[in-house]
Amino acid sequence: MSATVKAxxxxxxxxxxxxxxxxxxxxKGTFYYGSCDGTFYAGTRFQLTPGSTEAEQVALQDDGAVMKYLIDRPGTGWTYLASDTFPANPKGCDAVAExxxxxSALWNDCRS
Known part of the structure; x- marks a missing residue:
């Protein structure tokens, strides 16, 4: 996987x-990436970087602890797909129907 995918x-x-x-x-250590039938999937948790605004800090405080899942269907580009529950389901990303x-098995159920 390239740095371009993460970016x-x-x-x-x-x-x-x-x-x-x-x-x-x-x-670090929470980025998952793979494909199924020509569709790409990614999952990660996000953290703030220097220069974050107060609005960003509040948004990640409220929602940043959970994994986010995105999808890239042919010709569409990456879009948001789903999030983990809070607290996270013990089944990890195996509990995320999307x-x-x-x-999920290859990603060890997203348990980093």
Missing amino acids: DVTAAYGKQAQPRLIHITPV IPSHL
Whole structure:
């Protein structure tokens, strides 16, 4: 996986989040990526980077502890798909219906 995938996933989530999140990056060791039937999936937790605004800090405080899942269907680019529950389900990403079960297994159920 390239750094471009992480950057694209991060940018896509940041643009779709409310408020918009510019100063974020994936938490080290929590980035998962794979494909199923030509569709790409990614999952990660995000953390703030220097320069974050108060609105970004509040948004990540409220929602930042959970995994975010994004999807890239052919020709669409990355879009938000789902989030973990809070607190996280003990089944990890296997409990997220939108994530194919074989990817969840490859990702060790997103337990970093």
